[in-house]
Amino acid sequence: MSEAKEFYETVAGCKVQMLRGGKGAPLLFLHGGGGAGIWLPFFKTLSEQYEVIVPEHPGFGRSDTPDWLDNVGDYANFYLEFMQKFGLKDVNLVGTSLGGWIAADLAVRDQSRLKTLTLVAPAGIHVNGVPKGDIFLWTPEQSVRNLFADQTFAERVLAIQPDEDERRRRMKNALMLAKVGWQPRLYDPHLRKWLHRIAKPTLVVWGDSDKVIPAQYGPAYRDLIPGSKLEVLANCGHLPHIEKAGDTTALISKFIAEAK
Amino acid sequence: MKFFFIHLMPYAELDLDYDKQHNSAWVTLPNTYYDAAKGTKLYNRYIDELVYADKLGFDGVCVNEHHQNAYGLMPIPGVIAGALARETKNVKIAVLGRALPLLTYPLSVAEEYAMLDNISGGRLIAGFVRGIGAEYHSTGVNPAESHDRFHEAHDLIMQAWTKPGPSRYEGKYYHFDYVNTWPRMVQQPHPPIWIPSQGSSETINWASHPTRKYVYLQTFSPADQLKRFMDMYRAKAAEYGYEASPQQLGWATPVYVADTDEQAKREAKQHIEAFYNKFLRMPFEMLIPPGYLSLASMQAVGQKARAAAAGAAATTIESVMERGMFICGSPDSVAQQLEHHQKIVGYGKLISMMQFGTLPHDLTMRNMELFATKVIPKIRHLGEDDRPIKVEAAE
Numbered sequence: 001m002s003e004a005k006e007f008y009e010t011v012a013g014c015k016v017q018m019l020r021g022g023k024g025a026p027l028l029f030l031h032g033g034g035g036a037g038i039w040l041p042f043f044k045t046l047s048e049q050y051e052v053i054v055p056e057h058p059g060f061g062r063s064d065t066p067d068w069l070d071n072v073g074d075y076a077n078f079y080l081e082f083m084q085k086f087g088l089k090d091v092n093l094v095g096t097s098l099g100g101w102i103a104a105d106l107a108v109r110d111q112s113r114l115k116t117l118t119l120v121a122p123a124g125i126h127v128n129g130v131p132k133g134d135i136f137l138w139t140p141e142q143s144v145r146n147l148f149a150d151q152t153f154a155e156r157v158l159a160i161q162p163d164e165d166e167r168r169r170r171m172k173n174a175l176m177l178a179k180v181g182w183q184p185r186l187y188d189p190h191l192r193k194w195l196h197r198i199a200k201p202t203l204v205v206w207g208d209s210d211k212v213i214p215a216q217y218g219p220a221y222r223d224l225i226p227g228s229k230l231e232v233l234a235n236c237g238h239l240p241h242i243e244k245a246g247d248t249t250a251l252i253s254k255f256i257a258e259a260k
Numbered sequence: 261m262k263f264f265f266i267h268l269m270p271y272a273e274l275d276l277d278y279d280k281q282h283n284s285a286w287v288t289l290p291n292t293y294y295d296a297a298k299g300t301k302l303y304n305r306y307i308d309e310l311v312y313a314d315k316l317g318f319d320g321v322c323v324n325e326h327h328q329n330a331y332g333l334m335p336i337p338g339v340i341a342g343a344l345a346r347e348t349k350n351v352k353i354a355v356l357g358r359a360l361p362l363l364t365y366p367l368s369v370a371e372e373y374a375m376l377d378n379i380s381g382g383r384l385i386a387g388f389v390r391g392i393g394a395e396y397h398s399t400g401v402n403p404a405e406s407h408d409r410f411h412e413a414h415d416l417i418m419q420a421w422t423k424p425g426p427s428r429y430e431g432k433y434y435h436f437d438y439v440n441t442w443p444r445m446v447q448q449p450h451p452p453i454w455i456p457s458q459g460s461s462e463t464i465n466w467a468s469h470p471t472r473k474y475v476y477l478q479t480f481s482p483a484d485q486l487k488r489f490m491d492m493y494r495a496k497a498a499e500y501g502y503e504a505s506p507q508q509l510g511w512a513t514p515v516y517v518a519d520t521d522e523q524a525k526r527e528a529k530q531h532i533e534a535f536y537n538k539f540l541r542m543p544f545e546m547l548i549p550p551g552y553l554s555l556a557s558m559q560a561v562g563q564k565a566r567a568a569a570a571g572a573a574a575t576t577i578e579s580v581m582e583r584g585m586f587i588c589g590s591p592d593s594v595a596q597q598l599e600h601h602q603k604i605v606g607y608g609k610l611i612s613m614m615q616f617g618t619l620p621h622d623l624t625m626r627n628m629e630l631f632a633t634k635v636i637p638k639i640r641h642l643g644e645d646d647r648p649i650k651v652e653a654a655e
Contacts (some may be wrong), residue, residue: 137397137545138290164507171558179404182396182551 004039004047004054005185011082012070017062019054022047025115025256027092029054030099031081032121032239033135033177035061035169042241045249050092050256055082057099061169072098072124072180072188075240076105083113093254096120096241097212098177101186104225107196107202113146116259117202118252119221121213121238123186125195127220132186148237149209186213195224201259202228205251207236207243229255263636264354264611265313265628266322266512267341268332269306272618273298276538278330284542285435286329286394293298293330305334305405305621307343309614312625314348316632320385321348322457322512322611325357327391328398331539332449338372345380347604352383356456357476359391361406362399366434368631370420370441373451382446388414393552394542404551407462409433421450452496456512459489461559468504470652477510477611483584483601486511490605506608506643511601514586515612516619527623528588529577535617536585537577587612591634599639608643 004021019039027050029036029043036056043052057075059065068074079102083091091114095103100122107117126132133146145154162170202225206218215232222230231251233244240248261554274285275293281290310321321344323337334340337357344353353376358369379386390410396403412431416439419429425440445451455467456477467474478486490509497504514532518524553561580586587597598610614631615624 043437091263136549137543139543139545165350168555171550172555173405175555175558178551179548182402182404183400185400 004043004052009055009086011085012058012066012078013069014066014078016058017056017066018150019043020052022050022052025090025092026050026088026095027052027256028079028083028088030093030095030102031057031060032097032099032260033173035047035173037061037169040242040244040245042249045245046252049253050063053088057102057176059179060173065172065176069176070179072105075097075180076109076132079106080110080113083211088164089113090115092116092118092252094118094120094252095122097238098123098181099185100124101188101191104195104198105188105191107198107200108191111200114200116256117198118255119202120205120206120240120248121207121217122204123181123211123213124188125192125217125220125224126184126187126189127217130216132214133234134185135212136182146211146237147239148243149207149235150237150243192224195221196226198225198228203251203255204228204230205240205248206230206232207238208232208234209236209239210238211216212238261607261640262319262507262609263632263640264320264322264352264510264609265310265318266324266354266356266611266613267306267310267615268324268326268613269303269334270535270539270617271299271330271333272302272620274330274538274618276534276618279338280542284394284546285331285395286326286542287546288327289330290326296461299333306353307340307347308616309621309624310340310344311347312628313632314351315596319350319638320352320354322354322356322385322387324355324387325359325389325391327362327395329394337355338376345376345383348380348383352385352452353380354387354454356387357389357391358387359389359395360413360417361390361409362395362401362537363413364432366416367420367436367439367441369413370417371443373516374419374421374443374445377446377451378443382451383450384447384451385454386451387429387456388417389456390552393548394546396549396552397546402551403549405433405553407554411466421445421510425456431622435472454510457489459485460553461492462554462557464493465496468493468508470500470502471654472649473497473502473504473508473649475508475510475609477512477609479512480514480585481609483605486584486601486607487605487607490607494606494648497614503646505649506606507645507649508605509605510609510611511605511607512611512613513584514616515594515614515627516586516588516616517591517594517627517635519590519630521593524589524594525577525581528586528619531617531619531623532577532588533575533617534584536580539617591638592629594631595635595638596614598635599642602639602642606643608645 004019056063100119101124148154323340325337326332420441426438429436454475457463494504516528
């Protein structure tokens, strides 16, 4: 099974776009600041083993923007409600960047519906002396280039001419990322105090050439979550699930298979 | 017509070659470009120029607020306004900041403005702005919260001035159990309020509301945009059921006067081009961070603004004069241009910026003199409307 169905669901009064494909244990994927909406090769591969569920966050892309949305805590509560509404249990929760922050925050609040947690270059904490990239001052081209270590990926993304709808979705995504991540920049100073509560098997994945959230954040995250494991991918930027899709899929599958 | 003299207080000693290494005079331009010995002279020179406007008979002087840049050295405009409150005798003193959303304690503005109104004996004009996008990079305040914080801070400050204290303010971003500003305002119930903007339908709808009828200032914009937004204000007022007075409409623009058109253009050229190309220089991402505009506004202006930001380096004196972004010439020709725009646009307040970029002191003073003695008398009668502006009681 590699094809996905696209549909809309209303949770907490907010209509969100969802992609869903595959059969097996549930794998809920929380996207980063660039939005979702595309069934990536990464999802296709994972959907051979899992039921992969990819919602687009409230306020992003094709999803509605609810009045209640102010911060990442709202997202964490939203996805707790989401899992409850769809009766999801033993969920393998995977989040990248902003989505990783949401996933970590969610797990601190209530991990009862989780089986495993995978954080791919997650935002959410700050390491003093290690600045993140100033993503809001980058030009659109710099933003794309700085996401990848291998510039052939950047070239492919830059070659795509967005239509009017896609341009609007990109503006919407940038606005929402600013809304929840501008200050403090891409983190919550209170999150790190409680990450030790996460008791589910946790994998942290980072690209060694990440220019958005530098790889030094990997060990910091690992040390804050007891028993978690860190995997660093060589020659990889901020989007391991795209730039090193095969390696990342293999890491996640192996980790979930071995998780007790 | 009422005439105001605005100063931005640029760091006129800026090494104009900075842009070989840096893409903006804002936010990220190293402050090692600043020399305090030169700055001391500039500040005092600029205050002298503002005081001179009082002696020349301008109706008011204006200062403004920007942060971390070479474009304007007034991050705390109240410092300059405080000096002016003592050094001037007749002019109104307009503070065309404060950027309310940037503050965690907006009652400091209620206090600061009340102090200025007391020291100046009721000559304060209170400006409220959101600040341009660059301020959000400089201060870290979330641009996506800017509109809501502005409205809350405004309501809070108005409450501090008009409701006997202590009172309570309960907002989302601001919550105070004791709103009890000392000192109280000289001007009751509150000083005139001006809203400077680069043009926004949301701001105009809000400022023109019958409970406010605030003075709307269009700043440094092409003539066609000036007309568009002034028309928008009048149309909105008509929709609200009243006729907007020219007193409610102000235009802020750089102005340069010399004996002849040719001399004016020759003298102003390098300085106005430095203003637009060097001091105002900033990339689109700095000017308009995500969230600073609503999605709808972003879609409307996004592409245009991006093109404008990218093309800023190509500005010439001819192009800004052609677009009505710089009024320059002999006294007669400046008077004609201002009259021409007044007839089309209907503004009743002119906020002339008569020092810009690197324009030196002697040329600034002569510019001001010629304007005050040879331009103002010719056009003073335009846009006059002495009927008091009556606002409706708020709900």
